[in-house]
Amino acid sequence: MLSKCVSISHVTLYVSNARQTALNFCLQYGFSPFRYRGLESGDRLRSSHAVINNDVVFVFVSPLIHCEDNHNICTHITRHGDAVKDIAFNVNSMDDLVQHIKLNSGQEVKQWSESDPKGNVKFSRLSAFGDTTHTLIERNGYPKELFLPGWQSSTLESALKNSLWSKLEPTNIRFIDHLAINQPVGQIQPLIKW
Template structure:
């Protein structure tokens, strides 16, 4: 496991502030949004569709604190781009949007470095002000939209109308997820390095952390991962690829079912993972299970560690929350089962206590839990 201390020179122009929102292409945006509202504690945010003058697509945006997901479906039977994407990949993340400063210079640099510009800088306005955008291609069919909303004071973006509160959602226990911690992209074998290089060259991101297959493996499968980050380290994009093992790794299973590179999971940060997971379970969210032997081992290891975990291990065990730590701090994390029928996208809930890693100590336990699910699907 490698943590990188050299961030390289601070970019002279352009700044990535944070994840702005994620856009999902789905078959039925209205129902997908409803699922995230009822099961995951999001609130309806706003809508764009036929009634607002959007003739080709329906957009349903949901929000939880700083996390915004937008679900998009097409109206017309012959809408090619969305339809082909859906047929190939199934429901999944199409676009990872970043809030930026100095959009013009970020785009100029991206062009100079050979980025594929899907849509050059454009502007949208309504009575709440104006927003500037540009969209560039990243791995697979995934895109990044760069957003400058410094002159906008609306609740989301121009053209959207606000939605009323969801009556059912408010009767269910609150979840307290705060912001997007990281977004993980899976690559086909031997494409991780070139993808990481793209983030370095085009977006001026740096390598933040990495592991290889000698560190992350089970009896059956393995992975390699490089985490890319912006200079301020507010945006983290782990890039994974499968490594050869006795059987098919979950990364390869993802690539097979998604039809190439794409977003594998979204990590959502919370200050109170115990409440979040209890209440997500009460709403019917399903999580991967790890065996109780994992906690027997953790109890032994923590006896010899400087780190004191504030949460009761018994409760973490009951909820099947994983623990990873070093001498400075620890993190707690748990992973949902897949969010759709295809074994592709899932979510992570993460709580950090002075620990900036990605749960490398848990990868083996997590992989074994995923392999149990893979075996049920006949894909191991």
């Protein structure tokens, strides 16, 4: 049986300042700091802050070094401003789904895995439209509260605990029910066929 996309794992946005954007989402939309990946966790190229509200996770990524050395993020920000780069889906059987995608679309699929002492997670990334990508994630029992391998506890909690954020009522956003995209004139038909 063909694997299904079980749910949206998270939405990744490339932004000019990941920390500031994450703080804004906490203060303005009722999200909570979730996980962090950056210099302290071994990533020397980018700073990533994840925020959460029930099952909704946004990941904000910004470059840590000069853009010539980190051109993918900078090119995306220059072209689109702060914008969505990737929509990640949880799947229950990666291999079957990737095989189906390759057979039916002929599309290149980048596959890799990441692990830590808590487990192993499989990833596959494919081009969706324009320079937006979709990442498929098979967690294999990896603890949801740890998000993904290589991430650590958020560093934003201490910045927010003595602020207005600690007094705000929860917004209780439960899940992402749909996503909308904009395409240039004449470009929607190829996307529909895909």
